[in-house]
Amino acid sequence: MRPYVICHMISSLDGGLHLSRWTASPDGKLGDWTALYQSCHEKLAGDAWMVGRVTMAEMSKGEPHPPREHGKVDRPSHFANRQAGNYAIAVDTSGKLHFARNEIDGDHIVVLLGSDVPDSHLAELVADGISYIVSAQAQPDMHAMLDTLERELGIKRLLLEGGAGINGSLLAEGLVDEISLLIAPALDGRAASQSFVEFGTEGLAGKIQLALKSCETLDQGVIHLRYAVTSL
Template identity: 45%
Template sequence: MKPHVICLMASSVDGRTHHSRWRPKGAGADWFERIHDELGGDAWLIGRVTGSEFAKGKPYPATTNATFPRENWFARRDAKAYGVVLDAHGKIGWGRSDIGGDPIVVVLTESVSDAHLAGLRGEGVSYIFAGKSEIDLALTLEILNRELGVKRLLLEGGGAANGAFLRAGLVDELNLILCPAVDGARGAPIVFDSTDAESQQRAPVTAMTLESTRPLGGGVLLLRYLLQNDPQRAG
């Protein structure tokens, strides 16, 4: 069963997401965590680049004498919410097992080294496998639902991860915190992004319905859209 996927992002009026670049400074930046808590997901998911910003450790040792089966491994299954991070090739050394109290679950491919798995296990970081060499996002959602009971997942960036889920037809809802600020710079991080190779791939979104517009104060708006995806192209 696929969890309900809600993309939650805060952006300037020109769609940029790097708060430190916004002018005026600090416009609406404190609303993200409040709305995150209101939405109450069973898990939240971020990409590798965003995930690395939370890491406190160094890369794990390059070698180990241990070998591990390419099977899902969980340090915990009893959390109220999980922090899920896409890290296909095992680049992040965590130095921690949770983010804000939410246990980390890393999404890997089977190409990751035994040494990296040893590092994750040693720090009590759970991991799942969702592909041979590339992450299958639909499979990721299926595993999170089956193994951890995730029914409601908050997709929270960065733009590359959001864009990948969007192009896969896996985003059910967009909650956009629109802040009274501008960036204006070319190449700044945006809500949905792609690589050059993916730039011609179109998302299978067939409709977007504005469900609500909620003023949050100070010129900040929360826009809630429901997305419909072409079922023949989704997943």
């Protein structure tokens, strides 16, 4: 049984992800909107939050430092901390992320990896006190990995927080139960600007449907929309 997954994001009116590229508003500033997003994150009360490799790289701040020597490493999983209050989960198919610590703002790090990741990288994660799950496939089997997160770490409620690619992939696979979207009073407007959900050239038409759960006006000109997601 997998966790209940909420895709929790903030975007401009035209779906833009990068706050630094948004237009200004007299209703609020970037810092105000970020604070509202974090406040909603807390209210959604997840046991864990999950992001893709690019998003996690902005927080991990590490350089490669594999051990000079290492013994046999555990596959398919290693759990350095089963009692954490919250977990920070990164999807890193090829093992490109490196970490300066084993937590982010107190949340224990768990890395989800593809089967081709080398043992030297797993040994680095073990030495850093970081948990990991290795998929049986080169591309992580997210169905199986979410099941493992629930079974092994007791994660019941997970917040999926970008980027666009991982959001789109999990939506397409029927692994998202709800969307929580904050819309700020701003525009991006650039051609080919990345939206908060992307799924290749085919998109998500015919794969899911949304039903409005609530619409709330917050401070600083922000609207909070929540949708139930159903797979087709």
